[in-house]
Every structure is written in structure tokens, then in C-alpha cells.
Amino acid sequence: MSEKYKEILEHSYQLFAENGFDQTSMSLIAKQTGITKPAIYYYFNSKEKLIQTLFGHIIDEIKFNNFFNPLEYTKDNFISKLTEDGIKMMDKQLQDPYYNKIMNEYYVLSSRDAHYAKALNTVLHEFLEGFLNLLKLAQKYGLLSEKDIQTKAEFLTIIVDGLDKYSNEEYDLDPVAIWAFSVKSIFY
Amino acid sequence: MSEKYKEILEHSYQLFAENGFDQTSMSLIAKQTGITKPAIYYYFNSKEKLIQTLFGHIIDEIKFNNFFNPLEYTKDNFISKLTEDGIKMMDKQLQDPYYNKIMNEYYVLSSRDAHYAKALNTVLHEFLEGFLNLLKLAQKYGLLSEKDIQTKAEFLTIIVDGLDKYSNEEYDLDPVAIWAFSVKSIFY
DNA sequence: GTCTATAAGCAGATAGAC
DNA sequence: GTCTATCTGCTTATAGAC
Numbered sequence: 001m002s003e004k005y006k007e008i009l010e011h012s013y014q015l016f017a018e019n020g021f022d023q024t025s026m027s028l029i030a031k032q033t034g035i036t037k038p039a040i041y042y043y044f045n046s047k048e049k050l051i052q053t054l055f056g057h058i059i060d061e062i063k064f065n066n067f068f069n070p071l072e073y074t075k076d077n078f079i080s081k082l083t084e085d086g087i088k089m090m091d092k093q094l095q096d097p098y099y100n101k102i103m104n105e106y107y108v109l110s111s112r113d114a115h116y117a118k119a120l121n122t123v124l125h126e127f128l129e130g131f132l133n134l135l136k137l138a139q140k141y142g143l144l145s146e147k148d149i150q151t152k153a154e155f156l157t158i159i160v161d162g163l164d165k166y167s168n169e170e171y172d173l174d175p176v177a178i179w180a181f182s183v184k185s186i187f188y
Numbered sequence: 189m190s191e192k193y194k195e196i197l198e199h200s201y202q203l204f205a206e207n208g209f210d211q212t213s214m215s216l217i218a219k220q221t222g223i224t225k226p227a228i229y230y231y232f233n234s235k236e237k238l239i240q241t242l243f244g245h246i247i248d249e250i251k252f253n254n255f256f257n258p259l260e261y262t263k264d265n266f267i268s269k270l271t272e273d274g275i276k277m278m279d280k281q282l283q284d285p286y287y288n289k290i291m292n293e294y295y296v297l298s299s300r301d302a303h304y305a306k307a308l309n310t311v312l313h314e315f316l317e318g319f320l321n322l323l324k325l326a327q328k329y330g331l332l333s334e335k336d337i338q339t340k341a342e343f344l345t346i347i348v349d350g351l352d353k354y355s356n357e358e359y360d361l362d363p364v365a366i367w368a369f370s371v372k373s374i375f376y
Numbered sequence: 377g378t379c380t381a382t383a384a385g386c387a388g389a390t391a392g393a394c
Numbered sequence: 395g396t397c398t399a400t401c402t403g404c405t406t407a408t409a410g411a412c
Contacts, residue, residue, distance in 0.1 A: 002377095019300070020300070022208070022211065025404075026406065026407085027404090035378070035379090036378070037407085038378070038380090038407085038409095039379075041406090042378075043377095046406080047405095047406070047407090100299075101296075101299050104299065105296065111288075111292065112206075112207070112208070121359065148365075148369060150362075151362065151365045151366055154362060154365070155366050155369055155370065157361075158351065158354060159346065159347070159350070161353075162346040162349060162350035166346060170305060171309065173342045173345075174338075174342060177336075177339045178339060178342050178343050181336060181340065181343055186373070188373070190395095192395085192396095213386075213387065213388085214388065214389085223396070224396070224398085226390075226391095226397070226398090227395070227396050227397075229388090229390080230396075231395095234388080235387095
């Protein structure tokens with residue numbers, strides 16, 4: 001892929017996050033990238049295509065396996081490892097000031113466009129299955145009863161998603177404490 | 189307040205939820221309301237003013253006290269009552285197909301406009317304080333240790349918010365089970 | 377590949393008649 | 395209060411030169 005192509009995507013990411021899709025014109029993206037509008041249309045047939053392409057790249061970054069690796073979980077480290085990995089995930093997404101904002105944009109899009117809804121649903125289910133597998137492993141280690149496994153996986157998925165939303169300075173919640181408590185509460 | 193004024197707000201609510209603020213023109217709102225665009229400007233100075241006014245009305249509906257009343261909580265019914273009220277809240281918001289979508293719109297707005305951010309933060313803190321008071325009551329009843337009270341209140345707030353988001357047919361999670369589990373997990 | 381110039385349309389908002 | 399008509403500006407997108 002060409003260098004300009006990547007640059008356009010990078011500036012789009014930032015500008016869409018800051019202003020939203022509708023309030024970010026192709027002209028503004030062009031200006032920020034240091035080219036003109038028709039140059040963007042050379043790489044992307046339409047604004048919608050640009051938004052879709054960007055979405056594909058973002059989706060690839062938020063796979064469950066990028067944050068949680070079952071192979072690293074032993075009987076002894078299980079609870080602390082799960083706590084730790086969740087915190088690392090929050091930290092990573094906090095370091096990108098645009099991540100949360102642009103995800104909100106795509107979440108709104110998904111409520112009106114089945115294409116986006118389907119993709120975000122897939123991400124959700126990867127987390128669901130990921131946590132489910134992790135909890136089954138915990139069960140094998142004898143750390144967990146088989147009861148409520150499905151609910152507990154859904155529970156963790158929702159918490160992870162929610163903490164993301166509230167993990168910034170605007171809200172004075174304590175996401176780390178909440179996650180630690182959540183993890184602890186499934187091992188009773 | 190005039191009848192037309194209310195009608196404009198009602199149609200705005202629906203259209204903003206369905207299409208988003210930017211994709212909903214004043215012309216469309218006028219058309220749906222059965223009037224012309226200048227008639228809307230007679231009631232609202234600007235589109236922004238319309239969006240703000242609507243926001244004020246919505247905010248009034250999502251106060252903690254509309255869903256949870258501490259006076260109804262006794263030592264015996266506490267856990268089941270808390271579970272029940274949470275479910276009622278989800279049900280109520282599910283019955284309005286526009287609620288979630290328009291709240292997403294305002295949430296996105298809040299990430300760019302301090303006015304909206306402040307108001308939504310207030311709502312969040314009312315829930316936080318509400319749950320905190322409820323948990324202190326539970327503590328008085330001897331149902332709870334004083335440990336982690338703050339974290340547990342934040343925990344419930346985030347769960348309630350997250351369940352809202354995933355309480356619709358698109359996602360095959362089981363919000364009732366998750367809420368029930370969450371409530372149970374704070375009384376160990 | 378990247379540009380200048382431009383098309384075609386819709387947005388928010390208002391003037392002024394009734 | 396509500397209308398018709400209109401202004402101004404910005405939007406996505408393209409034609410065609412270099």
C-alpha cells in the first residue's frame with residue numbers, strides 16, 4: 001500500500017474521532033494530509049468507502065487474543081493474570097486518545113447500518129467466547145464451579161466494554177478497582 | 189407550552205434517534221411535523237437550541253430516583269428488590285425503541301461539548317450516589333461489610349449502563365441474568 | 377498521481393407577506 | 395404563527411489538464 005494511502009487513513013482516524021464522520025469533510029482530511037480533495041478520491045472511491053476501510057483496520061486491533069492469551073494462564077496465576085490483562089487492555093486503549101471517540105462513532109453507525117452492526121457483534125462474540133474458554137480452563141483447574149459460566153462470561157464482556165467507556169479523566173471512577181472486584185466476584 | 193412546540197420535540201426525538209443529528213435536517217423535522225421549516229425556527233432559534241432543549245427533557249427522565257426508591261428496601265427484600273428494580277429499568281428503556289439510539293447521539297456529543305459532558309456526568313454521579321446510599325442501607329441491615337462500598341457502587345453503575353446498551357434483540361446476551369449475578373456478587 | 381475548476385445539491389437560517 | 399421565496403455557504407463528487 002502506498003504511503004499517501006496510509007497517511008490519509010491516519011488523518012481520517014484522528015479527524016473522525018475529533019469531529020465525527022459528518023462534521024469531517026473530505027476537504028478537511030485532504031488539507032490535514034497536505035493534498036487536495038481529488039487526490040483522496042483517487043485512493044478511496046467515496047467517503048463511505050474511506051470510513052469502511054478505516055473500520056476494517058480498527059476491528060483487527062481489538063481482537064480478544066490481542067489482550068488475553070489462555071496459554072499464559074496457570075492454576076496459580078489465574079486470578080492475578082486475568083486482573084492484570086484486563087488492566088493492560090484498559091491502559092493500551094487509554095494511551096490512544098482517539099480510540100474511544102472513534103469507536104463511539106462506529107457504534108452509532110452500527111445502529112443504522114447492518115454491515116457495521118454485524119462486525120461489532122462479531123467482536124463482542126469473540127470476547128464472549130474468549131472469556132468462556134478462559135473460565136472453562138479455570139474450571140478445569142478447580143478454581144470455579146460449572147455454574148453460571150455463560151453468565152459470568154457475558155458479565156466480564158460487559159464490564160470490559162463499560163470500563164473502556166469510563167476509563168478517562170472526565171470520569172472519576174476507579175476502573176482498575178472495578179475490574180479487580182469483578183474478576184474476584186466470579187471466583188467465589 | 190404550545191402544542192406545536194411539543195410536537196416538534198417529539199418528532200425530533202424520533203428522527204434524531206433514527207438518523208442522528210447531522211443526518212436529520214430541520215426540513216425533515218418540519219415535514220414530519222406537518223409544518224414548514226421557518227415555523228420550527230419560530231419556536232427554536234437554531235438547530236443546536238432544539239437539540240439542547242430535547243436533551244434537557246431526556247435528562248429529567250433518567251434520574252436514579254425514578255427507578256430506585258430506598259424507602260422500599262427492607263432487610264428481607266433487599267436483594268430481590270434491587271434485582272427487580274434493575275430489571276424494571278432495563279424493561280422501561282427497552283420499551284422505547286428510540287431511547288438507546290438517541291442517548292448514543294448525546295453521548296457522542298458529550299465527547300466534544302463540555303455542556304453535554306457535564307450533564308451526563310451529573311446523571312452518572314446521581315446513580316453513583318444512589319447506589320452508594322443503597323449499599324450503606326444494606327450495610328446498616330447487616331447484609332454487607334463496609335469494605336469496597338465505593339467500588340461496589342461504581343461497579344453497579346457501570347453494569348446498569350452497560351446492560352442498557354446490550355439490552356436489545358441484536359445482541360443475544362442475557363441482561364437479566366447478568367444483572368442478577370452482579371447484584372448477588374456484591375453480597376458475599 | 378495530483379492538481380484547478382466546477383457541477384449539483386442540500387444544509388441552516390432569514391426576509392417579509394399574510 | 396405560518397407561509398413562500400431566497401441567501402449564503404458548504405458538501406460530495408467529477409471532468410479534464412498536467
